[in-house]
Amino acid sequence: MHSSLKKHFFIFLLPTLIAFTVFFIVPFVLGVYLSFTEFTTVSNAQFVGFQNYIDAFTGDSTFLNALWFTVKFAVVSIITVNLFAFLLALALSKGLKGTNLFRAVFFMPNLIGGIVLGYIWQVIINGILLPYGVDLTFNANYGFWGLVVLTNWQMIGYMMIIYIAGINNISPQLIEAAKIDGATPFQILRKITLPLTMPSFTICTFLTLTNSFKLFDQNLALTAGAPGRETSMLALDIYNTFYGRIGYEGVGQAKGVVFFLLVAVLALLQVYLTRSKEVEA
């Protein structure tokens, strides 16, 4: 059986491999190629070298603005999402009454699509700001915090589930032993729970990091960049460059490639750093 699986594994791999090639590798390679060309549709591209990359950074300041905005957003939301998710996970793994109900409720926002969420929060935030005679488009800070709140609301539930799984995996004997040795609850948290849930942290920070960078629907529906382009994040900026300006398709594509490299490097770096903190019980 084993040897025949070894002999034929390639056949079993083939469907996935084909799908992966057709839907991922090919578009990706094509995308990188297109970033060096000027084109209207993907079939009439003309090679222009690095011009698109130069334009992406020097053409106007929208890309760098979007980059800075995205970085700020990512930092804030990675911290808040993980903090709140972990606290919730701690609370909901203590065997309180109605734990399952609470878990389901906190997880639910994650099931709603980004566009719908964006519009819902737009209405809510505008409603809050109405008594002050302004709206979401008035100040870029409103949009920024609006996005942070929205992202938290959406992602906390998901991350919470991952943390709960991590916390439940800790052997009760360890905690019991610590209690007998006279450890305070805070000591248990710091010396046992935290180190042993490091794998969950790795996953959750990875997910929040990449999700924050790639955020698009929520951004589009909540502010669409208003006021001006001040609250547009990288993905939205790329989209606007690609579709909003005649002859800028290549530049949008170049921004996309830069975006990919950036997210890839950051994500790898993050995984490497948090991995190194993981311990075995």
Add this chain to the structure above:
Amino acid sequence: MKKFLSPILAALIALLAIFTTGCMGKTDDMNNDTQTIYYLNFKPEIAEAWEEIAKVYKDQKGVELKIVTAASGTYEQTLKSEMAKTEAPTIFQINGPKGFVNWKDYCKDLKDSELYKILSDKSLAVTSNGGVYGIPYVVEGYGIIYNSQIMDKYFSLDGKKVSINSTEEINSFDTLKAVVEDMTRLKGELGIEGVFGATSLQTGEDWRWHTHLANIPLYYEFTDKNIDLAGDDTKKIDLKYAENFKNVFDLYINNSTTDKKLLGSKSVADSMAEFALGKCAMIQNGNWAWSQINKVSGNTVKQENIKFLPIYTGTSSDATQGLCIGTENFLCINKNVDETKQKLSEDFLYWLFSSSDGKKFVTEKLDFIAPFDTFEEDEVPGDPLAKEVIRWMKKDNVTTIPWNFTVFPSQNFKESFGSALLSYAQGKHDFETLKNNVISAWEKESK
């Protein structure tokens, strides 16, 4: 367990193989079918009418017409992806000279086509170096739409301060301003929340201002400078008539249903609903807005009370100014598809705009004011705003303003104009800054 696993997996692979070859076989079939033409529709509000046309055309001529409608505001995106497919649209549309620059590799020269021959005003077509690449299929007009019921009520009030007695007498910006401001004073008695509907400045909903309203001052500027719109002279503007733009824009935002600072979250649909429900008396929009007004539930505006007024801006030409009438919808034929398909597409368009069945669809279902010789005087759409557009077109001593915004540099320019307008409305910067922003954005985007 493992014993069963491999046959199951093998079966799955087999299924997958059948599925993929099945799909491929299907596309092959469609490629061979030269009796299919494909129109990428721009106007979602008439998507159903197009489907009906396709059905009738198939019955009459045996040619399959495939209609795909791009969602509102996503035509360029959809066109870009559809064009890259093997089965690309055979008929598509561009929005004027700027759109042509983007799609020149795809537009067929229609100089010798039947459709161009029946075009009543040849100057409307998109031309380049003697070739004809885009043919307008609908003429539209915009101005200030007003509810004559509310206006009549105002003019019958004892407390009114203006000397004129009907909306027809308004023929300059000063009169308009006097009437509007007096109406704002009396809005309680008139039962309205503001004279104008919300000046929608949400991103993507601000085209009525950065495109339509801005057309008027720029039209006067281009006319003064005698600029050839097809040439490179449009690459720079100095907004000579900026003050006139400010006149109207200020009038809109100061006499509106909505506070100036809240305009950033209002959409066109919001303001059209206000008009339909009688919460405001005037609104700037075009004849396409009829379907929108008509569809609002609880609509209180009667069909016969919807009228057009030109957008007076306070220039010396106010008295003779008409509505802004033109088009930004030009049909093109894709020259990269099969020759037979190109011919079939041309035949279809000619059929639509010249045969009696086709024309009936155009006036009754599509509600187009079609710019072709083949349409008789009485073959026009029946909706009140289209009738008004025609009435204004036919008026003597009135100069119709063409749609010069087709030379506006790019969507990006319009968006930055829109956000500058929003900041101005919110009081974050003054009009001078707005003006300079627009001038520099125009120049930058025209490169």
